[in-house]
Amino acid sequence: MQNKPIRRHKSLQPISHEHHYSLQLCWKIRIGLKKNVDLKRIEKYALWFYINHLLPHFNIEEEFVFPLLGQDNDLILKAKADHKQIKEMFDSDPINQLEQIAELLEKHIRFEERILFNEIQLNLNTEQLFKNETLHSKPEFKDNTSDAFWL
Numbered sequence: 001m002q003n004k005p006i007r008r009h010k011s012l013q014p015i016s017h018e019h020h021y022s023l024q025l026c027w028k029i030r031i032g033l034k035k036n037v038d039l040k041r042i043e044k045y046a047l048w049f050y051i052n053h054l055l056p057h058f059n060i061e062e063e064f065v066f067p068l069l070g071q072d073n074d075l076i077l078k079a080k081a082d083h084k085q086i087k088e089m090f091d092s093d094p095i096n097q098l099e100q101i102a103e104l105l106e107k108h109i110r111f112e113e114r115i116l117f118n119e120i121q122l123n124l125n126t127e128q129l130f131k132n133e134t135l136h137s138k139p140e141f142k143d144n145t146s147d148a149f150w151l
Helices: 013-034 039-068 074-092 098-123 126-133
Strands: none
Touching: 013 039, 013 098, 039 074, 039 098, 074 098
């Protein structure tokens, strides 16, 4: 039996909301592959998302969220290693790794939501979490629907 999810602390909610859009990227990649959409079209969207959403998201996590547990924490080290691997995949040859990118990104998000963020909430006091709240506000998500291959 799975544990009931912990209600996300207000300071972590914007980052959790961003995870939703990254999961949509994974879904869009998979739909495009299933529909045999030209890989260049899928890659173009994925790269747009990576530059406009994933990189800024990773930077916020690494600068403001990960230090909450400490840079030497095993969970933080895993999250940072995931970020590095995802960046390498996007920076090297994304067109031939779209399925792997979607798989790794989804696993990474599930890890952060189910394990890492719960650990942060269980180990930090409210004052520490509220300090983080002012550092990141939820930006409005703007999608690129100029080539909505997933529809």
